[in-house]
Amino acid sequence: MSYWGVGRLSATYSANVLSTAAASTSVVSAQVYKIRAVSDVATYVSIGEAPVASAIGSAYLPANAPEYFTITPGQKVSFRQSGGTASGTAFVTEIG
Numbered sequence: 001m002s003y004w005g006v007g008r009l010s011a012t013y014s015a016n017v018l019s020t021a022a023a024s025t026s027v028v029s030a031q032v033y034k035i036r037a038v039s040d041v042a043t044y045v046s047i048g049e050a051p052v053a054s055a056i057g058s059a060y061l062p063a064n065a066p067e068y069f070t071i072t073p074g075q076k077v078s079f080r081q082s083g084g085t086a087s088g089t090a091f092v093t094e095i096g
Contacts, residue, residue, distance in 0.1 A: 013091070019080070032071065042061070049076070060082060
């Protein structure tokens, strides 16, 4: 198991998680290289300049299971529901 260390929690962004289309967060702040992502429904997640999360080529994020990702300042995080009919909300918190 990897040790991530401790970081300061900073800005938090949210995105609606739908089964019909991917939704992205705002751009991550300068000097941020690590984020924590969590969603209340199972999702696919993608990170990039203009990411579009989908079942093909995106990472799976189980519901209510926070995950840490490396990110480049200025990128966004995109989410798309992986199944089911109930929409949800995903949260991305910057780690400084």
